[in-house]
Amino acid sequence: MKITFKYIAPRIFILLITVFVSAFVYKKIYWVPELKDQGPMLFNLKEFQWHNDVLYLGESSNYWVSPDDTDKRSISDMINDSINGARLSGMQVPAYHAGMFLPIIRLIEPTARVKHLVITMNLRSFDKPWIYSTQEAALMRTRCFYYDAPPIFNRLCATLGFYDQPSADEQDKKMLHCFEFDTLKVDFPLKFNTIKRWCEQEKFPLPGGGEDFPKRELADHYIKAYAFQIDTLTNPRIKDFDEMVKVCRQKNIKLYFNILSENTYWADSLVGPELVYFMRANRDLLVKRYTAMGAIVIDNLEAVPGKCFGEKNWTTEHYDQQGRMIIARHVAAILSKEMKLKPFSN
Amino acid sequence: MLFNSWIFFLFLPLVFAGFFALPHKWRWLFVLIASYVFYGWWKWEFLIIIAFSTVLDYFCALKIEDAQNPGIRKRWLALSLGLNLGILFLFKYFYFFIGSTQWVQDAVHDHQRIKEFIDFLGKSLPVGISFYTFQTMSYTLDVYYKRAKPERHLGQFALFVSYFPQLVAGPIERFTHLNDQLKLKTSIKLENLQAGFRLMLFGFFVKMVIADNLSYTVTSIYDEPTKWPFYWNLIGVFAFAFQIYADFFGYSLIAQGVAKLFGINLMDNFNRPYLADGINDFWKRWHISLSTWFRDYVYIPLGGNRVSKAKWILNIAIVFILSGIWHGANYTFIAWGALHAAYYLVERFSPVKPSSATVRKLITFFAVGFAWIFFRAKDFTQASTVIKAMVGINDGTRQLDTQPYIFLLLLIFGVLELARGNQRFDEFCGGFHPVKRWTLYTFLIFCILVLSGSEYSAFIYFRF
Numbered sequence: 001m002k003i004t005f006k007y008i009a010p011r012i013f014i015l016l017i018t019v020f021v022s023a024f025v026y027k028k029i030y031w032v033p034e035l036k037d038q039g040p041m042l043f044n045l046k047e048f049q050w051h052n053d054v055l056y057l058g059e060s061s062n063y064w065v066s067p068d069d070t071d072k073r074s075i076s077d078m079i080n081d082s083i084n085g086a087r088l089s090g091m092q093v094p095a096y097h098a099g100m101f102l103p104i105i106r107l108i109e110p111t112a113r114v115k116h117l118v119i120t121m122n123l124r125s126f127d128k129p130w131i132y133s134t135q136e137a138a139l140m141r142t143r144c145f146y147y148d149a150p151p152i153f154n155r156l157c158a159t160l161g162f163y164d165q166p167s168a169d170e171q172d173k174k175m176l177h178c179f180e181f182d183t184l185k186v187d188f189p190l191k192f193n194t195i196k197r198w199c200e201q202e203k204f205p206l207p208g209g210g211e212d213f214p215k216r217e218l219a220d221h222y223i224k225a226y227a228f229q230i231d232t233l234t235n236p237r238i239k240d241f242d243e244m245v246k247v248c249r250q251k252n253i254k255l256y257f258n259i260l261s262e263n264t265y266w267a268d269s270l271v272g273p274e275l276v277y278f279m280r281a282n283r284d285l286l287v288k289r290y291t292a293m294g295a296i297v298i299d300n301l302e303a304v305p306g307k308c309f310g311e312k313n314w315t316t317e318h319y320d321q322q323g324r325m326i327i328a329r330h331v332a333a334i335l336s337k338e339m340k341l342k343p344f345s346n
Numbered sequence: 347m348l349f350n351s352w353i354f355f356l357f358l359p360l361v362f363a364g365f366f367a368l369p370h371k372w373r374w375l376f377v378l379i380a381s382y383v384f385y386g387w388w389k390w391e392f393l394i395i396i397a398f399s400t401v402l403d404y405f406c407a408l409k410i411e412d413a414q415n416p417g418i419r420k421r422w423l424a425l426s427l428g429l430n431l432g433i434l435f436l437f438k439y440f441y442f443f444i445g446s447t448q449w450v451q452d453a454v455h456d457h458q459r460i461k462e463f464i465d466f467l468g469k470s471l472p473v474g475i476s477f478y479t480f481q482t483m484s485y486t487l488d489v490y491y492k493r494a495k496p497e498r499h500l501g502q503f504a505l506f507v508s509y510f511p512q513l514v515a516g517p518i519e520r521f522t523h524l525n526d527q528l529k530l531k532t533s534i535k536l537e538n539l540q541a542g543f544r545l546m547l548f549g550f551f552v553k554m555v556i557a558d559n560l561s562y563t564v565t566s567i568y569d570e571p572t573k574w575p576f577y578w579n580l581i582g583v584f585a586f587a588f589q590i591y592a593d594f595f596g597y598s599l600i601a602q603g604v605a606k607l608f609g610i611n612l613m614d615n616f617n618r619p620y621l622a623d624g625i626n627d628f629w630k631r632w633h634i635s636l637s638t639w640f641r642d643y644v645y646i647p648l649g650g651n652r653v654s655k656a657k658w659i660l661n662i663a664i665v666f667i668l669s670g671i672w673h674g675a676n677y678t679f680i681a682w683g684a685l686h687a688a689y690y691l692v693e694r695f696s697p698v699k700p701s702s703a704t705v706r707k708l709i710t711f712f713a714v715g716f717a718w719i720f721f722r723a724k725d726f727t728q729a730s731t732v733i734k735a736m737v738g739i740n741d742g743t744r745q746l747d748t749q750p751y752i753f754l755l756l757l758i759f760g761v762l763e764l765a766r767g768n769q770r771f772d773e774f775c776g777g778f779h780p781v782k783r784w785t786l787y788t789f790l791i792f793c794i795l796v797l798s799g800s801e802y803s804a805f806i807y808f809r810f
Contacts, residue, residue, distance in 0.1 A: 030796060159799070
């Protein structure tokens with residue numbers, strides 16, 4: 001039997017019909033329930049963009065509450081309660097970074113009610129441990145569900161592995177390479193100009209010999225997290241934040257970057273002022289860059305005192321209720337000003 | 347490269363087009379390069395091992411053929427088997443049985459390079475190493491036993507070793523079956539395309555819809571057996587029986603389908619194994635290319651059943667335990683093999699056998715399903731926790747949120763398996779009225795697009 005056009009055409013036609021019907025059925029029946037697990041931020045966006053004036057996009061900082069807190073509200077809930085005449089909702093997924101927020105912003109409908117976006121700008125998300133995180137492949141898989149494409153296509157991308165899948169080994173290798181070879185360039189004497197050398201130094205000698213290991217481990221972790229200088233040409237987060245500014249401008253959405261508080265107190269006491277210098281320098285760079293690009297940068301880097309950090313033995317942006325309230329009030333004040341909202345009468 | 351990856355959907359049409367566009371004399375080279383690309387996509391460094399294995403067996407086989415003296419023939423065979431098994435041991439078993447032991451770790455503590463190398467071996471298992479090693483070993487053995495003439499064209503032999511549809515997870519083909527087909531001049535034939543696409547379609551359905559959907563239930567149960575009630579543990583254990591079957595059967599179907607597009611017939615690796623009415627029958631239906639390999643190259647050379655009863659029992663135990671070890675470096679695999687050996691011997695010596703075939707099938711299914719616990723568990727602790735939870739000891743109360751439609755799909759898969767009888771899926775479909783056939787196709791495509799597991803997951807047997 002020969003393969004003729006007459007033979008192939010009806011088969012291709014049936015295949016196309018099957019694909020279209022599948023796409024339709026998937027979108028109507030399966031897509032939204034699946035998004036709840038696979039693409040939670042888009043699941044929320046689909047609803048929230050129509051009922052809110054402001055959306056707050058965050059990671060675990062807008063999720064975590066201390067077990068001792070009497071006020072369990074998230075930062076976004078606190079902001080919502082502190083602004084008068086506008087409605088704000090938070091959308092948060094742990095470990096999300098600019099690369100995950102960007103496709104979500106692209107999906108905001110032009111006719112949506114939301115016209116203000118607050119995006120958390122987590123300083124650590126610019127560092128190598130986060131950029132080369134072993135979770136990146138899982139995040140990239142989730143990002144498939146956020147492409148601006150037919151839902152069934154996005155699903156196929158996730159199912160067939162059409163996304164970056166750096167292995168944990170590769171990621172670790174890249175991170176360690178950066179620790180060893182990325183030099184810190186400053187205009188004051190810095191004894192150790194790479195993370196590796198900085199970490200190798202003895203830090204907390206004990207009187208009887210040896211070192212205070214837990215303290216040293218924490219200090220090293222702080223160095224790995226904050227001893228870096230943002231390279232605006234190569235840092236992937238910069239590319240994503242820059243793109244966010246462009247997208248928001250096109251969509252006529254006012255963009256606010258909320259630079260989250262870091263524990264500068266611990267950074268100073270564990271490692272020294274040199275480390276705080278890098279934190280501040282990076283913050284200054286971000287404020288300058290994105291203010292110049294037309295976004296509103298809310299600088300909370302040092303707003304939260306050290307005692308308000310939820311986890312004392314790690315670098316996280318998890319705050320107790322007092323810490324969350326400090327950030328929320330600051331953001332709410334700026335939002336109120338920009339949105340020309342009336343203050344609460346009481 | 348995985349069959350269920352986007353890149354394969356680009357790779358296959360390109361290879362297909364390139365293959366049939368080229369004159370016959372260059373096709374072997376083209377498919378060889380394509381096969382190396384297919385394998386190297388995962389980690390190109392491990393192509394060195396395939397290349398080494400290829401060159402080694404190529405020369406050893408020629409030396410065996412040319413040698414007149416039986417002693418010399420034996421020495422070349424020993425060299426081939428020793429090096430092949432040595433490589434396999436180094437990459438697959440060395441770390442587990444030796445490298446990770448405390449005394450080795452202590453001994454190399456101050457030797458950073460050696461330590462790094464040992465750790466590298468622990469982390470790096472070349473995909474499909476057991477499959478292609480067994481395939482090349484069978485070639486040398488066949489030449490030694492004069493069942494095959496050696497291939498004198500190195501490139502052609504390299505293609506036999508690395509032929510991409512069956513390179514990483516079989517079927518473990520015999521030289522005499524595959525090599526001659528690889529040399530045949532073929533053209534695009536409608537019947538090959540039909541059969542190939544049918545097999546691939548069913549293979550993708552079985553893998554992506556059945557196996558990948560069951561994966562969630564199985565993983566949830568095995569990760570935390572004490573969280574779920576006994577009945578969920580039971581479901582999880584037997585869900586794995588279907589998951590591994592669907593995963594491996596799916597792979598084999600796709601492999602057969604892909605090869606068929608090029609006019610190559612790969613052997614059947616499964617024959618509805620859960621309908622086996624005994625363990626002996628099960629092993630004639632499950633992973634046929636491996637079980638026949640062990641039969642031909644281990645069991646029969648050991649004397650098979652033409653030995654004393656005690657020796658025969660030992661032979662059975664050796665074959666099953668080796669089969670367990672073949673799967674991986676873990677004592678649980680040995681336990682799995684040993685359990686099958688015990689089943690086999692009990693079946694053989696049992697004075698009474700159920701007269702009803704259905705009862706025998708059920709007993710076999712439950713026995714095999716139980717043995718899978720050791721195959722799936724990462725260690726004996728996990729296996730015993732699952733077994734206890736399965737019978738209600740230390741089980742939990744939480745309910746698993748498995749989608750009910752998965753069990754419906756499993757049922758449909760079961761019905762299709764029953765309906766096709768002993769026919770292969772492509773033959774089964776071929777007998778349908780076109781309307782019925784295309785209804786089935788559209789259903790399978792719909793399931794793949796809409797209901798497949800949303801995780802991108804490798805085939806379970808890739809790690810063997």
